Amino acid sequence: MHSIAEAEAATASQPLAQPSPGMGQGGISQAAPGNERSPAPANLPVLVDSHCHIVFRNFDDDLDEVAARWRQAGVCALVHACVEPGEIAAIRALADRFPELRYAVGVHPLDTQHWCDDTVAVLRQAAGSDPRVVAIGELGLDLFRERNLDRQLEALRPQLDLAVELGLPVIIHCRDAAEAMLAELTPRAAQGRLPRGVMHCWGGTPEEMEAFLALGLFISFSGTVTFPKAEAIQACARLVPADRYLVETDCPFLAPAPRRGKRNEPANVATVAAKVAELRAESLEAVALTSSRNAAALFGLPLHNV
Numbered sequence: 001m002h003s004i005a006e007a008e009a010a011t012a013s014q015p016l017a018q019p020s021p022g023m024g025q026g027g028i029s030q031a032a033p034g035n036e037r038s039p040a041p042a043n044l045p046v047l048v049d050s051h052c053h054i055v056f057r058n059f060d061d062d063l064d065e066v067a068a069r070w071r072q073a074g075v076c077a078l079v080h081a082c083v084e085p086g087e088i089a090a091i092r093a094l095a096d097r098f099p100e101l102r103y104a105v106g107v108h109p110l111d112t113q114h115w116c117d118d119t120v121a122v123l124r125q126a127a128g129s130d131p132r133v134v135a136i137g138e139l140g141l142d143l144f145r146e147r148n149l150d151r152q153l154e155a156l157r158p159q160l161d162l163a164v165e166l167g168l169p170v171i172i173h174c175r176d177a178a179e180a181m182l183a184e185l186t187p188r189a190a191q192g193r194l195p196r197g198v199m200h201c202w203g204g205t206p207e208e209m210e211a212f213l214a215l216g217l218f219i220s221f222s223g224t225v226t227f228p229k230a231e232a233i234q235a236c237a238r239l240v241p242a243d244r245y246l247v248e249t250d251c252p253f254l255a256p257a258p259r260r261g262k263r264n265e266p267a268n269v270a271t272v273a274a275k276v277a278e279l280r281a282e283s284l285e286a287v288a289l290t291s292s293r294n295a296a297a298l299f300g301l302p303l304h305n306v
């Protein structure tokens with residue numbers, strides 16, 4: 001995909017496209033007829049919220065204001081996660097409404113009641129019918145809230161296979177399940193059956209991070225990196241290689257400090273990036289550039305000059 005090549009060819013000395021009127025706020029190349037917006041302030045960091053859920057009902061009343069805030073914050077692209085196929089039509093409608101939005105299709109490990117015999121076919125059809133589908137997910141394992149590992153694996157394995165079949169990356173949700181996830185992914189890597197992907201909303205230790213990095217996966221930091229007791233996550237943010245991390249909100253969940261407990265929204269990815277920058281002793285601009293370039297490379301996002 002040309003945007004990956006662009007991302008890989010880009011160098012740190014190249015400026016990012018700045019949000020400007022009529023160009024999709026920072027580089028999404030598809031114009032949206034009739035979707036006029038005011039220009040964002042100049043010199044913003046160009047950010048990608050690599051994981052959001054604005055399809056949830058708590059955005060019903062004020063989504064235009066939420067979008068205005070993410071554009072003002074410099075968010076030029078968003079990747080919308082999917083927890084079950086019943087959401088896909090509504091997420092696709094959001095992509096029609098917001099041209100900077102791309103999305104995934106998949107079944108979350110806590111939504112396996114939606115997994116049935118034809119789910120792979122449904123996901124395959126959805127991914128094949130819209131080029132704005134850039135990933136399979138979110139999929140994974142969650143042993144924090146549920147103990148139904150076998151059922152979760154029944155939904156996880158075919159989705160990993162589908163991602164390999166379609167050449168798409170995966171968005172991996174892994175909570176209190178690093179050992180089980182590594183047991184699943186490591187043999188796949190040896191067999192050439194592991195898709196590219198990202199460990200989203202990273203919440204593990206540096207040792208676990210190293211194991212997932214060794215499988216070629218990206219690590220994505222959410223608002224949890226701002227929480228005072230998140231020492232392991234903060235250590236990971238310091239240690240992760242520059243070419244392997246993303247930032248995300250996972251909104252409406254996990255609002256970063258000091259808004260913890262409130263509804264989260266994509267604009268707050270700037271707070272996540274600022275915390276990562278502080279931990280890495282880098283500028284916000286550098287972290288925004290790096291994480292946006294990584295997201296563009298992983299998902300094939302059509303960002304200009306990233």
Ligand SMILES: [Zn+2]
Pocket residue numbers: 138172173174200201
């Ligand atoms: Zn998740």
Ligand SMILES: [Zn+2]
Pocket residue numbers: 051052053081138250
């Ligand atoms: Zn999510």
